[in-house]
Amino acid sequence: MLLNSYDSWSPLREVVLGSADNYTSHERELSFDLFFHDETPYSRIYYPRHVTPGATGHRARSPIKQQYLEELREDVEEMAEVLTRLSVTVHRPLPLDATTGEVRTPAFSAAVVPPLNVRDNSIVFGDEIIETPPLVRSRYFETQFLKPVYAEYFRRGGRWTVMPRPLMTDASFDLSYVADAADHGSLMEPISDPQPSPYDSGFEMMIDGAQCLRLGRDVFVNVSNANHALGCDWLERHLRGRFRVHRLHRLADSHIDSTVLALRPGLLLVRTPDVAERLPKELQRWDMIFPPEPEDNNFPDYDDDDLVLTSRYIDLNVLSVSPDTVLINAACPELGRTLEKRGFTVVPVRHRHRRLFGGGLHCFTLDTVREGSAPEDYLED
Numbered sequence: 001m002l003l004n005s006y007d008s009w010s011p012l013r014e015v016v017l018g019s020a021d022n023y024t025s026h027e028r029e030l031s032f033d034l035f036f037h038d039e040t041p042y043s044r045i046y047y048p049r050h051v052t053p054g055a056t057g058h059r060a061r062s063p064i065k066q067q068y069l070e071e072l073r074e075d076v077e078e079m080a081e082v083l084t085r086l087s088v089t090v091h092r093p094l095p096l097d098a099t100t101g102e103v104r105t106p107a108f109s110a111a112v113v114p115p116l117n118v119r120d121n122s123i124v125f126g127d128e129i130i131e132t133p134p135l136v137r138s139r140y141f142e143t144q145f146l147k148p149v150y151a152e153y154f155r156r157g158g159r160w161t162v163m164p165r166p167l168m169t170d171a172s173f174d175l176s177y178v179a180d181a182a183d184h185g186s187l188m189e190p191i192s193d194p195q196p197s198p199y200d201s202g203f204e205m206m207i208d209g210a211q212c213l214r215l216g217r218d219v220f221v222n223v224s225n226a227n228h229a230l231g232c233d234w235l236e237r238h239l240r241g242r243f244r245v246h247r248l249h250r251l252a253d254s255h256i257d258s259t260v261l262a263l264r265p266g267l268l269l270v271r272t273p274d275v276a277e278r279l280p281k282e283l284q285r286w287d288m289i290f291p292p293e294p295e296d297n298n299f300p301d302y303d304d305d306d307l308v309l310t311s312r313y314i315d316l317n318v319l320s321v322s323p324d325t326v327l328i329n330a331a332c333p334e335l336g337r338t339l340e341k342r343g344f345t346v347v348p349v350r351h352r353h354r355r356l357f358g359g360g361l362h363c364f365t366l367d368t369v370r371e372g373s374a375p376e377d378y379l380e381d
């Protein structure tokens with residue numbers, strides 16, 4: 001079908017589901033540590049635990065245990081089956097080949113990670129796919145794995161746009177968000193020691209699709225630093241006349257899909273009442289569901305050397321297949337009951353290791369076709 005996705009609730013017809021193949025390690029370096037700053041305080045304090053013995057310079061690999069990767073793959077394949085049973089066409093990226101090593105650009109080298117959290121590096125606005133400029137170096141070429149899928153949407157008449165790619169030297173990153181967190185007495189060490197490069201050219205445009213909340217003709221974009229602000233400027237100019245872009249100031253460090261999600265017009269799933277108070281007035285008028293606080297027994301126990309990349313709120317990251325049916329993590333029956341009480345049909349799917357791989361059901365998917373989805377004005381009274 002033709003690319004058509006303006007919101008996160010209209011009946012889902014086609015989706016891209018990420019691939020976990022060959023996700024063997026995370027690379028710790030400046031862009032990774034900056035990106036996961038809010039979620040990895042303990043690993044930062046005990047940072048040497050995650051440094052591969054013999055690692056040099058500012059890069060180190062944090063390996064992922066084979067068992068977790070196998071279980072993740074099992075869960076992702078099950079997600080594909082569940083979606084197919086719900087009559088959703090599931091597209092998959094090219095899997096990362098085990099022999100693919102590092103990528104090199106003029107300014108940096110980085111390990112490659114597979115296209116798992118496909119929500120992050122692309123966004124669909126109506127009949128247009130936009131590839132967003134990544135915030136983490138090892139994700140620089142992640143949308144390459146989506147070429148066949150995007151090429152097919154292009155062939156069918158969709159628009160396909162790539163935002164400007166950053167050079168990504170250390171000086172490209174605005175560190176003010178993490179510096180401010182340190183000022184506020186956080187336990188986290190500030191990230192420091194950026195290295196000079198002949199390619200330094202100031203702060204650059206970097207933003208992820210998952211920073212956006214799409215509501216028909218309106219889009220709310222989370223902006224926490226100068227890199228995001230440039231990305232949001234680009235989106236605003238590019239979408240002018242078609243969409244209204246609104247800025248959310250530091251609602252989260254970057255991605256907002258474990259902070260606020262729209263379940264249907266007039267109804268939001270919101271992390272906490274505190275987050276609700278920080279939403280703009282147009283959204284404060286909407287009804288809100290607050291999920292039950294996550295419990296320890298919702299998550300597997302991990303060892304000290306397993307790098308946990310998300311907050312405990314990650315399971316708010318649900319995927320709507322229609323305005324009344326929602327895919328949730330089977331590990332969160334309390335969330336299921338809360339949604340059922342509000343009239344939703346809940347489809348539980350197993351997703352055990354979302355905290356190790358940085359994403360829930362919404363992050364692992366990119367909804368490309370939603371039936372009847374349109375650039376409607378959902379904000380008017």
Ligand SMILES: NC(=[NH2+])NCCC[C@H](N)C(=O)O
Nearest residue numbers: 117210255258310311359363
């Ligand atoms: N699209 C995504 N990858 N979203 C994941 C957001 C996770 C968020 N930083 C949290 O820890 O709760």
